[in-house]
Amino acid sequence: MHYRTLGKTGLSVSVLGFGGSSLGGAFRQTDDAEAIRTVHVALDLGINFIDVSPYYGATRAEAVLGRALRGIARDRYVLATKIGQYGQGEFDFSAERVTRSLDESCERLGVDYVDLLQCHDIEFADLDQIVDETLPALVRLREAGRIGHVGITGLPLKVFTEVISRTPPGMVETILSFCRYELNDAALGDLVPWLAERHVGVINAAPTGMGLLTERGVPDWHPAPPLMIETCRKAVDFCRAQGEDIVKLAVQFSIGHPGIASTLVGTANPDNIRKNIAYAMAPVDYPLMAEVLRILAPVHNHNFTRGRPENRDTVIDSAQ
Template sequence: MAPPSSSSSSSSSYDSSSTLHFYTSAPPLHYPAQWRRRLPPPQYYGGTLSEKMLGKALKAVGKPRNEYIVSTKCGRYIEGFDFSAERVTKSIDESLERLQLDYVDILQCHDIEFGSLDQIVNETIPALLKLKESGKIRFIGITGLPLGIFTYVLDRVPPGSVDVILSYCHYSINDTTLEDLLPYLKNKGVGIISASPLAMGLLTERGPPEWHPAPPELKVPSTSLRGPI
């Protein structure tokens, strides 16, 4: 999908201009059979293993850097959350080393509702802007579950500071509340990544994991409707 401030394009070719682009379908990428599995987002997931695996896969593919988009996250680590300027600055250097890259296309602050939103505004985003100026990242993103966190931050940072948000579980057949935020984001010129369209497993045949936050009355009917697998 295209960012709200841009027109959508069906082309799968990558545009390396300063504009952030999303795709209706991912550009084709051929890679060795041993890498043909879904890799979770880096840093927190897999204890940084996914970044190392992805770095090896990209090196094995040998494609020009401008033919693919790499996004990673900062602020959430095995030891907990840390959105300080010092830690997120160190974080991108660690990620680049594991990914074996000179830069990432998108660096996202991971689940900002678990930190101080004022720290995100006054410390984290300014630090990421410096990383952007240095060429280590191309675009800045913020992610989280409560939709209110996005308006709080975007209303308090200079226009253009945040390029994209990642919202999850709010644009699917059981929850479309993300739609209410679209006019606001379009006005701000901020792109959107809608994640977890299957509500973290709630809408799948397998069903949600035990830790899923949905109340039992929602999880039980959805399980019974699926029938035997």
């Protein structure tokens, strides 16, 4: 496993990180015992960065992860969780709720310290509140030694520049972006230099686009428009015809950007995490990747967005 430094935090994180949404059954019904084994396999094979949230599985993911981490030396993993989102459409970014949320997460996780605490999906928030109330509350927790570092997460890229431009240097130390640095959409890459200038560490998630670049395909709730789904399916089919799993290329592409510290993959299956780690360490078939990128060119950087109207990215898609 390779490791990179996460911005100016000083944290050395594995280029492939463990996304905890799967522990809460976000994509399929899961078995907690199998999920716990998956976490152990990830740690044994070199993954040291784990990201979770109380929102995943209505606190189930944090509870399962806490069971998995029992007896594991605290210096073997870098732990990130989130505040602000607690149920479908349930958001509370108030200072009071932030502090209580951290206490609840620590109890479920079996820890008294979280390395990184992040505002979850801020596109659904009033950004004035994030800037004026939520982030100052997280800074107070950081100053009190309850957490190590402060971050923000979201789907639209514009929320990152909006919030970071309005806060003092060092207040926001990391961003977590998903579905914006993958084979079909690499728009996050254009933002990385701007973030680096401000010493903000970058975490990427969902290298397969939440199922777009997989044999199984997208779940029913997926927001991608038909053109994106159809074009990604062509790339999946092409890789299969070559005897390759497109997930391998997807993982390799996402971890290939040197300005992205870690890319999160989510699974509650031990064999799948072994495969993802093997993919990350395997040589890249650059001719195959070039052909897949050519197939995906018609939807390159096409996107989908969400959140409050003022927080949404401009949608780029010829079908809309």
